[in-house]
Amino acid sequence: MATDLARSLATGQRSLGDPTLGYPLLPPLTSGCPGTGTGTGTGTGTEEVSYPLDLDYAYDRLDAAALFGPAAGPRTGLDRWAPLLPPLLAPGLGEGGTPLVEIAPGVHIKDESRNPTWSHKDRLNRCTTSAAVAAGAAGIAVASSGNHGASAAAYAARAGLRCVVFTGPDLPPAVGDFLNAYGAVVLPVPWEDRWPLMRRAVERFGLHPVSNLTGTHTGHPYGPEGYKTVAYEIFQDVGTPAAVFVPVGYGELLYGVWKGFEELRRLGLAARVPRIYSCESAAGAPLATAVARGLPAARVEVGHTDAYSITSPVSGYRGVLVLREGGGRPLVLEDAQLDAARQELARSGLWVELSAAAGLAGLRSLGAEELGQLPDDGPLVCISTSSGFKDKLVGRRTTEAVDPRWPEVERRLLAAGIGN
Numbered sequence: 001m002a003t004d005l006a007r008s009l010a011t012g013q014r015s016l017g018d019p020t021l022g023y024p025l026l027p028p029l030t031s032g033c034p035g036t037g038t039g040t041g042t043g044t045g046t047e048e049v050s051y052p053l054d055l056d057y058a059y060d061r062l063d064a065a066a067l068f069g070p071a072a073g074p075r076t077g078l079d080r081w082a083p084l085l086p087p088l089l090a091p092g093l094g095e096g097g098t099p100l101v102e103i104a105p106g107v108h109i110k111d112e113s114r115n116p117t118w119s120h121k122d123r124l125n126r127c128t129t130s131a132a133v134a135a136g137a138a139g140i141a142v143a144s145s146g147n148h149g150a151s152a153a154a155y156a157a158r159a160g161l162r163c164v165v166f167t168g169p170d171l172p173p174a175v176g177d178f179l180n181a182y183g184a185v186v187l188p189v190p191w192e193d194r195w196p197l198m199r200r201a202v203e204r205f206g207l208h209p210v211s212n213l214t215g216t217h218t219g220h221p222y223g224p225e226g227y228k229t230v231a232y233e234i235f236q237d238v239g240t241p242a243a244v245f246v247p248v249g250y251g252e253l254l255y256g257v258w259k260g261f262e263e264l265r266r267l268g269l270a271a272r273v274p275r276i277y278s279c280e281s282a283a284g285a286p287l288a289t290a291v292a293r294g295l296p297a298a299r300v301e302v303g304h305t306d307a308y309s310i311t312s313p314v315s316g317y318r319g320v321l322v323l324r325e326g327g328g329r330p331l332v333l334e335d336a337q338l339d340a341a342r343q344e345l346a347r348s349g350l351w352v353e354l355s356a357a358a359g360l361a362g363l364r365s366l367g368a369e370e371l372g373q374l375p376d377d378g379p380l381v382c383i384s385t386s387s388g389f390k391d392k393l394v395g396r397r398t399t400e401a402v403d404p405r406w407p408e409v410e411r412r413l414l415a416a417g418i419g420n
Contacts (some may be wrong), residue, residue, distance in 0.1 A: 016051050021035045054221065093117075100381070109360065145168055145309060150178045167189075232264070245382045297317055300313055342356075
């Protein structure tokens with residue numbers, strides 16, 4: 001453990017609500033900054049806003065040329081980036097190093113489905129499970145509709161920890177099998193009960209929370225640090241993009257990507273930070289609501305959508321900060337736009353869940369005038385967060401048997417456009 005602690009240049013936690021407030025690196029402050037908060041700003045005016053914690057690093061001790069140069073070795077696992085991450089005390093699964101696929105001239109997809117549990121959450125959970133190990137916890141607890149829970153269960157199993165997953169009553173069967181395979185304790189409960197029950201389990205059994213504990217979203221202070229590596233990898237592949245389009249639920253990935261590029265600028269490796277766009281489902285869009293109302297966070301009513309992975313009734317301050325500093329804006333997308341983007345990705349050989357197509361859908365929603373205002377010295381990058389395996393209908397679809405006589409086979413092929 002001492003060696004792992006020494007590799008990290010992380011020095012402590014700092015409030016995003018009041019950057020003058022700093023705290024030690026351990027223990028992780030999983031309920032947000034204890035010195036900040038306000039009774040307004042959620043959209044209802046009745047619930048306190050919690051401000052997240054960020055991590056500080058001794059950047060002056062980093063050999064940036066060595067870390068980001070060609071001599072640094074292959075991009076396998078987050079260990080490659082250990083100096084700019086919290087101490088990686090939990091063993092990894094080879095997360096990171098995902099491909100950047102060009103699907104059209106100047107348009108690239110960062111395919112996070114190539115991670116060990118087929119989503120971007122593996123980067124977060126390597127860091128949060130490491131925090132649980134540092135805290136000496138016997139296990140971890142998570143409230144999740146799919147990707148986060150599956151990833152947390154895998155990394156807990158890898159670290160020899162128990163994992164309790166509070167999920168929704170309509171958990172996709174394939175995701176349920178995924179969770180059970182890792183030996184997680186899976187508790188499907190009504191959506192509104194997930195977080196209160198998780199908080200009680202954390203208090204009663206000493207579990208380490210790896211998802212949000214507060215009314216508005218703060219999340220784990222170590223989690224977004226894992227997402228910085230998405231920016232590092234994009235930079236190594238194509239330099240600084242003109243813009244990055246990020247699917248957004250709570251905004252942790254959005255914040256991590258922005259911070260990664262901001263660090264590259266701070267270290268003198270990049271001349272600028274790309275324009276960062278948040279891409280939300282129109283069924284809720286609390287971040288877009290917070291930005292429109294000038295609030296640090298917002299609470300909204302959630303309507304029906306199949307993009308369950310990015311649908312949330314609350315936002316957090318991280319996303320507001322990114323859109324303020326990153327020069328982009330919130331993009332709000334209907335399911336039809338998400339589905340069109342998913343089909344476009346499938347035609348390029350990429351199978352993604354509906355929520356994961358939000359990045360490309362966001363790009364496709366921009367008009368020619370706005371696209372023309374983007375910097376012309378970099379490509380456009382859309383992050384695709386997870387595999388099509390995670391969609392709700394996976395495992396429920398059936399394929400009708402076909403009459404094997406040639407006339408019927410020929411008819412079906414012609415109907416599908418084969419031979420035309």
